[in-house]
Amino acid sequence: MEKDDIILGSIIYSMVDEGVFLSEEKGFVLKIPGLGIMDISKIEGLEKLTELKSLELCGNDFIEMKGLEKLVNLEYLDLSENKVSEITGLENLTNLKGLLLAGNKIKEIKGLENVSLYLF
Known part of the structure; x- marks a missing residue:
């Protein structure tokens, strides 16, 4: 694990542990655009953000x-x-309406058969 992966993971876990994202309020947005300058190759801890409605991780x-x-x-x-060259877990995202994947190395997307989606 790279140093920057640990830093970003720690930020997310801290936010979750402090109840920033796990509040009674539903529908929050997490935006982490353009972290490419930090050379972060993966993000962990997303599974704890179960009430998340919008996730923007473009330009990393x-x-x-x-x-x-x-x-x-x-x-x-x-x-x-x-x-990103492979994306999994989309079959559970039945509320997903918008998905932007341009500019990645993805060759095949599986799990979207049961998702009503607007592709951009």
Whole structure:
């Protein structure tokens, strides 16, 4: 694990542990655009953000995404302009309406058969 992965993971876990994201209020948005300057290749801890409605991680250097399958309330996901080659866990995201994946290395997307989605 890279130093910057640990830093970002710690930020997310701290926010979750402090109740910033796990509040009674539903429908919060997490935006982490353009962290490419930090050379972060993966993000961890997303699985704890179960009430998340919008996740914007565009313009980073993420290679893998873990924990997406737990974000069952997610309506909008922007992973554009990363280095993701495979994306899994989408079959559980039945509320997903918007998905941006441009600028990645993805060759095949599985799990969208039961999702009503507007592709951008």
